[in-house]
Structure formats: C-alpha cells, structure tokens
Amino acid sequence: MDVNLRQIRAFLAVVGLGGFTRAAGALNISQPALTIRIRQLEDQIGLRLFDRNTRSVQLTRVGQELLPVFQRLMKDFDGAMADIREFSEEPRGTIRVAVLPSFAAGPLPALIADFRARNPRVSFVLKDAVGKRVLAMVRNEEVDFGIGVGGVDEPDLDTIDVFEDRMVLVYPRGHAAGELPLASVPVISQFPLVLMDKDTSVRRLVDEAFAAAGSIATPACEATYMSTAVSMVRAGLGLAILPASAIEIRGFADIATRPIDDAGFVRRIVIIKRRGSSLLPAVEEFTKVLLAAANSCATPSAPCLDVEVQDGGAEALAMGVQGQ
Amino acid sequence: MDVNLRQIRAFLAVVGLGGFTRAAGALNISQPALTIRIRQLEDQIGLRLFDRNTRSVQLTRVGQELLPVFQRLMKDFDGAMADIREFSEEPRGTIRVAVLPSFAAGPLPALIADFRARNPRVSFVLKDAVGKRVLAMVRNEEVDFGIGVGGVDEPDLDTIDVFEDRMVLVYPRGHAAGELPLASVPVISQFPLVLMDKDTSVRRLVDEAFAAAGSIATPACEATYMSTAVSMVRAGLGLAILPASAIEIRGFADIATRPIDDAGFVRRIVIIKRRGSSLLPAVEEFTKVLLAAANSCATPSAPCLDVEVQDGGAEALAMGVQGQ
C-alpha cells in the first residue's frame, strides 16, 4: 500500500471542491489525470471513496470516515514542512563558537548582540580559548566554528581570513612616541616596553617581528592580561604593543595608539571550520556577518569592527550568550 | 517545496543504516537512485542533511534537528495507513438497517449477534418499519440498506433476493390440520382462521393468495401482532397463517406448523440498497452473511436461518444493537 501525498491532496481537493473537473483545475492537472489518481488511491487502500456519476460526486461512508484522517495527515505534514522551511529561512538554533580571548573580549560581543537583535531565535555559546584549544574544539565538534589566528594548515580544517589584526603601539597621550616620524622596531626599542607574557600569542608575534627586524624585544615590564599592560602604560612604565582589536586599549582619554611601521606586526584572524562539514544556516549567516563587518572598512582595523549595538542588545546578550 | 514521502523514507533509511549503499539495498533501489532522492530532498528544503564523502555519511546539525521531525511524520503517516488498512480488513463502524418487523423479530437478531461476535467493532442500528418506510429510509440514507419484501422496482434502488419467506399454517399440536394430506386453500378454509390485521403485509399476501385460489380469506379472529395470533392458535381459536420466518411461532411445544400447498403463499425477502452507492465494508460483509445464511439451506425456511448464537452473543447484542 504505497499511498502518496499527491493522492491524498487529490482526495481532499475533490472533497473540498465537490467535483473532479474543478478539483483538477485547482491541482493544475487535467481531469483524466485526477480521475486516475483517485482511482489509484481507492485501489491502494481497497476502498471506494466517492460514489460518482457524471452528475454528482459524493463521499461514500468510508470516505466520510477517512476524510478527517486524511485532513489531519495533510495538516501535520504541511505543518512540519512549514517548520522545516523556517529552518532555512529564519536562522535559529545555537551557535557554538571558540574564540581567542582577545577577540572574545573585543569586537565579538557587539557583533553577537547585533546579530541576535536581528535573529532572536539564535543563541550563542562562546568558549574563549587559546589558539591550540580553538583548533581542538573545532575538530572535536565541541563548537561549530572557531575564530583564531591564521597560519593553520591542517588537512581537516578550513580557514577563512576575516581581517588583519595589526599590532599597535600604545603610549600615553602626549608621549614622545606620538611625535615620531616613524614607529619602527629600532625606534620603538629605544623606549621601555610593556610586553605581554611569554605564553601569549601576542608576545610570540612581537618577539618574531622583532627578530625579523634584527632586534630582540626587551620588556621593561611584562603582563599577562592586556588590561594590566594598559594600566602600566597609563602609569608611564613604558609603551605596549597590543592588537588593534583589543578592547582594553580603548576608552581611555590618556592613551593613544599608532600602527607600527614594520611588516610582521600583524596577525591574520581567521574563521576555522571543519572541512566538508555543513553548518547550521544560522552559523553560515553569522560568519557572513563577521566577514561583512571586517570588510566594511577599507583598512581593517579594530574600530571598524565596532558595531552599533541596538537597543536591547545588552539584554539579548545577557540572555543568549553563555560564558564558557 | 514538494517534499515526498519516498524522499523522507530515503532520508530515514540512510540515517538508520548509516550509508547510501546499504540504505539503497533496504529500499530496493539502486544506490544512484538514492543519491538523487536525497539530493532532491536537500534541494527542496534548501538544507544539506548529510555531510558525505566516499568514506563516511554523517548527519549535519540541520539533519540532526530535522530527524525527529521526519521520524514523527512517518510514524504518523504509517499509523494512519494502518488505521485505513484496518478499515478494509476488519469490518468496523455502524450498520444502520431498516427491517420489516417480522424479520427484525425473527432471524435477524441471531444473525446480528453472530456477526458481532466475530466483528466486535461493528455496531448496529436497527429500525423496524413497514415496507414503504423501509424503502423511504433507504432512499433518504437514514439507513445503509433495508430488508423488505420483493417486487420493488424503483430506478434508484437495487434489490437482492435473500430468501423466500413461505407462509405456514400454524395449528395446535394434535389438531386435525396436521393430519391433512394436503394443506391447500380450499382445505384450510374449512377451519376457523386467525388472520393478521388488514394493514399488515402478511394479511395482504394471504388475501391475495386466497383470491388467486378463487377463495376469500375469512377470519374467525384478527390480530395485529403475531404473538397474539399465536396465542389465539394455542387457545384453540383457529389456525393461523404466518411467515415461516416469524420467531413468534417457535418455541412452543403445543403448536406445530406446515407449509401451505399453494403458490402465492410466499414472499421474497430482499435486501434493498441505493443504486450506485457504496457501503461500508462492514455492511457488505453483513449482507454476505445474510445471503450465506439464507443459501445455507436447500429449501430456505425459517429454521434454516437460525444461527448458533455464540457465548456472549446476547450481551453483545444488548450492547451493540439499539432499537429504533
């Protein structure tokens, strides 16, 4: 008994419109085609559904009994299809993402708040983790995708460049560093430096960049957290080299930043996905937003990634984002 | 979005068996056919359901979310189909039937009890009515079919002969009538007769049969109910002429019956249906039982239509049969 949906729809159309010709019209098929479909249905269930002659079409008693069954069936089916359609049309679900701490504390929250304001049925689970953990979590399917530093070349992972996160020199406003014609390694080296801890990716990058410029980065102070480094700068302990995207360097009237005029003081922030693994539409959508935000500025730099947080954004964030 | 049940079944098969080749085997189609079906499904809902390569097939997150939806859908559908199948396989529903009072009080209850014992999901609504009312009720669809006297020739009704209901002479056991070599109209006329009321179809038949034999039926007593007539016979008031099928003439040790040896003392009991109108399978089944019961005896006569009432038949009858 291979009853099919077209047969059921045909049955309901004939019932609803009270005739084969009319029903055929509504179904966009010819009347003979409909005749055959109804007959097939009747043959397959072994029951006559209509008593029909050229002048009238009437449900049999069996048809009357079965009508609500078929109606419910089609209603359920169409309801489920509507649900599924929503799935592709309106992003929904939970987006799990592993992010470098600097990015998680930087532009990401605003982007998430904005995204959630437009897609209320999406929630986020943010996991902040260092580069290697980000990779591992993506690979384990603990998260849908990751945001980390580029240069990954794993066979089972794909990366998409999001933006170049330049290192900037952070100095007290009015400091001589602001007046320099060039902020290059040799020049910077003249000043006491507040550098990040050896374990951090920022420090690694700085060390490598100094090395590439034939120099060695010598810290006057070291800090584990960027906010500490910033405080040290404000206290006049030295100049810091931090990612332009870092939220910690913004919001203070008494410090300023300037790009460093050396290649190497840049890291590529990339989206990391499992290769050959489909994502929720909501995730696809969100990565698009990330890329759009990054590309919306000609020279990708941190302030560019700022997003206008809509009213209610903060609450949405509070409700939808769960810290790791 | 014209998603199809075969596509859904294909999806569930792939999930269940974890591979296209295996699933195709289970569905009795080739593997390329299955590949196409799944792709169609994915295209139509606009979502990728499997991440697949030549070595592994894995549900996407969307697929995981949609799996229960599809499972429920197929479960509902298959459940409904099972219901429908039962409909044709196991008779069920309510059979409404209009019956001549004599037949309703005669063999019918036993037949119904027997039928219900074998088909517990069938209930009956019996309406006893005189011949014309039976026709009218069939025509109005007040009942599914009728049991009445033959000779109906209406264009919108079909009749099926069930059996010949012979009139029998009812006399007190030991009465001279039992010894007669021939029970014909002239002989019968010699005795005082208990006849049915003028309004009854039995009386009409008796009057016509007497007339055909060149005689006139002259009652010594008249009765409206057959049970009254039988009592009169038992009281020695005369001989009665009653349908052999009448239950009222049975069960008494002190009366006996014999056929009347004249043509004309017979009426055809027929099933009356609307022409071109389908009946519930249960009704079809029951009419078959009626005919079978009638045909099971070479010379159709009342005792033949007796049916062994199974244990529980009486209760079933009490529960399922509603008087008019």
Place this chain on the structure above:
DNA sequence: TGCATTAATAAACTGCACTTATCAATGCAA
C-alpha cells in the same frame, strides 16, 4: 428533444525516476 455539463475512457506523448556502467576519493594493508 436538444443542449450543456461532467466523469470515464482511449491513445499518444513526455519526462522523470530508475538502472547499468563508470569514475573518483578514501581508507587499509602489505
């Protein structure tokens, strides 16, 4: 009695879903 309407039937056609054959990717074992 003729006309209009409607479902059934016939015949021809179209296209879709299927099959077979083949390819390409991948994992595994030697």
Place this chain on the structure above:
DNA sequence: TTGCATTGATAAGTGCAGTTTATTAATGCA
C-alpha cells in the same frame, strides 16, 4: 608508498508512470 576494496557521485540510456488531448457516455435541464 602502492595496490586493493569500498563507497558515493556522475553519465548515459531506458522504461514506465503520469499527463494531455480527444472522445464517449450519462445525466440534468430548458
């Protein structure tokens, strides 16, 4: 690394289900 086995994707060809157009038969109505 190489060869083999397995598996999903693709290509090409085929058959049949479903469709259309044309026609018939039945029926109600003027």
